[in-house]
Amino acid sequence: MHDPFLIIHPKDNVGVALRDLAEAQQLDTPTGPVMLAEPIAAKHKFTLQPLSAGEAVYMYGVLVGKTTRDIPAGGKITTENLIHAAEDFTLAERSTEWKKPDISRFEGRTFRGFHREDGRVGTRNxxxxxxxxxxxxxxxxxxxxxxxxxxxxxxERQFAVDTRRLVEAYRSGANEAALLQEEIIREGAALKxxxxxxxxxxxxxxxxxxxxxxxxxxxxxxxxxxxxxxxxxxxxxxxxxxxxxxxxxxxxxxxxxxxxxxxxxxxxxxxxxxxxxxxxxxxxxxxxxxxxxxxxxxxARRQPAPLSKLTLGLECGGSDGFSGISANPALGHASDILVALGGTAILSEFPELNGVEQELLNRCRDEQTAQKFYDLMQTYARRAAEVGSGFDMNPSPGNIRDGLITDAIKSAGAAKKGGSSPVTAVLDYTEQAVTPGLNLLCTPGNDVESTTGLAGSGANIIVFTTGLGTPTGNPVAPTLKMSTNTALARRMPDLIDIDAGTIITGEDNLVSKGEALLELIIEVANGETDPKAMQLQQDDFIPWKRGVSL
CATH class of the missing domain: 3.40.50 (Rossmann fold)
Structure with a gap:
């Protein structure tokens, strides 16, 4: 069996538990043995060495927080001993050299879509x-x-709720306890x-x-x-x-x-x-x-189109401690393949890029693109602070409970959805994605406001990674859900389309899961499969009011 923990980057001074770890359990790490000072639940982080109060904590190779008290080696990272911290960012010298992924499996492939007057191709009509x-x-x-x-x-829904049965039971004299035991779900109601x-x-x-x-x-x-x-x-x-x-x-x-x-x-x-x-x-x-x-x-009729006509929206929500090491980087690999094929990917949620701005600035293809990203991030952060909500307030209670202690930890994992390709364009909210390659789109981190913006900028399909589960969909862009862990995929099969938890268990790696995801994207683009969110008619639409939402 593979190691029960993961150290993501050589610079990191914390590790991630891949499964529940016991107090006093000894772990053999690249820097030497570590004995856990307390139990560490799966998805949570532990120190690889003793850390003093005020010391920097690194994960994914970037600063993600500073300690507020001394933490022993093998100690659990919590909101009680870590606060948000992120590196400043500047318009430094850029490097857009990129090691493209192997695209031989997808070269020459097509999907059947609806061709429009502007040259774009729809995956639905x-x-x-x-x-x-x-x-x-x-x-x-x-x-x-x-x-x-x-x-x-x-x-045709997967189930229907038969309220009439409750009415009949009530009129027949059933009491409250009996009504609560009544079976009112009818499977496979044929309504189509x-x-x-x-x-x-x-x-x-x-x-x-x-x-x-x-x-x-x-x-x-x-x-x-x-x-x-x-x-x-x-x-x-x-x-x-x-x-x-x-x-x-x-x-x-x-x-x-x-x-x-x-x-x-x-x-x-x-x-x-x-x-x-x-x-x-x-x-x-x-x-x-x-x-x-x-x-x-x-x-209109479906006609063949190259994969370069796909515009993929990259989204995450209900994130957990596995998001940045399973589903997000697998989606990032699929994004890199699509970009290498001449397609377009859109990475949104600017509050969840807090702490990785420098990496993205360095990947911008020219100074003008970098300057636009720099300005948008600074303006958004200032507006959020003006209404009393800094980026450091971004993690939700569910994020924190499942191991995302600071916004910088959350952001470093969230950015993995964007793979490693150069940034070819930066878009303000509602601007259209017309430049092939990786586009950065200014939206809030709020799931529905962000997916609403992704579709509004032209994403003709969206992949939404989640560790906790969410029914979110979009009215016009088919939205695939990818779970970060297998337990979620098993618990919510009516919401999840593909499971990246097999990366955590060692059954898959990022490359194999990324390629499997792209195959499913093509299947959905063809109209052969409707994602679960479409089957549930989950048509979420919320316009963003600037400066109010994270």
Missing amino acids: FWLVIPLVFCENRNIQVIREAMTAELGYVT EDRVFPQVDGIKFLTHQAGCGGTREDATALCQLLAGYIAHPNVAGATVLSLGCQHAQPAHLREALQRMAPHYSRPLFILEQQQSQSERHFIAEAVKQTFVGLIQANR
Whole structure:
């Protein structure tokens, strides 16, 4: 059996427990034997040597914190003895030399996608129904109820909850204890009907709480984000509902779309309620125009496209102490292969790059790209601090419980999703990924705000790594879930698409798991498989309000 612990980098003065370790257990490390001073749970860190109060702690070869008290060799790293610390970063001399991965397995491979007028290729063919302002959310729901089942877009769920059975038991006299024992899950409820438009993969109804009442900056950003979704390669056309008096005006949306996609030629219907005869006429008109648009969207057909037409969103959430040593670097290897094939990868979540800025700056292909990343990181950190939330406050209680003690530890592992390729572009929120290679996108660390931004910038497929489990998905970009540990994959098989825990157990390595992941990405891009989040209709969409969220 392989070692029960891991030392990631020669510079590190802490190790990671790969399984539960006992007090007084002796570990043979490259620097000599270490006897554990206390039990160390799997995913948590322990010192390789005695550390004095105020001493630097290194992991992944970078500074991740400073001790607040003396810690003996073999002592557990906790929030009680370690605080966040990260190295300063500068515009140092860059090095973009890169050892490309072996791509022979994937050279010449294609996927079957939907070719758009701008040269991009979709992995799905969706129709969007979206509001320009939160006032239209109810109308969006009415249209959803009117169209979804009638057009055959009620999917076959993995289970259904039979509330009627509780009602019948209650009316028959069952008490509270008996009701709690009632079995109300029905497996494999067959709800799918024949689709009227078989070439349209779904109608996506988005709602949000933006568009008015906030800052003009937020309204502008919303229009840019919605333009990114309308122009997205996975979107065949869109119906947009406007109230009429809100900050986010249709003219602003059209201007954003013109800048973003000057040759846009897909169907787009924008309706304004305050110009309509009545609410019922407004909704009826939206349904009719959407129906006509679906006829046009249904003419699209999948055609072969090179893998270079894939734009892969790199995301993590519900992270644990294994994220940075299993799922994230495996995703990073898949990203490197895709980039070497001429494709695009987008790494987001800027608060989770805190402490590894220097490495990414050094990988930027030119000074202008590096300067943009430097400026965005500094501005974001300042805005977060102004509202009382520094990057050091990023780890969630679940992160901490499972071994991510400081933001720098979390960030060093999170950055592994970006592999080792040069950074070819840096994007501010809502900017489009048009440069092949690794792009850095400024988003918060919040899972849904980040995945919303990834799709808004053009990711036509997303891989989301998780150690604790999350149902998060995206309305337009198929979102694959990759678990960092096998226990999670077994506990939540309805959420997890691929298990990277086999790296921890030694059954796989980063290369084999990264290649297996890319094979699954191709399968999903072909439309042969829907990720679990799509099967569950997990269509999460939250626009980011700048400076408020980590």
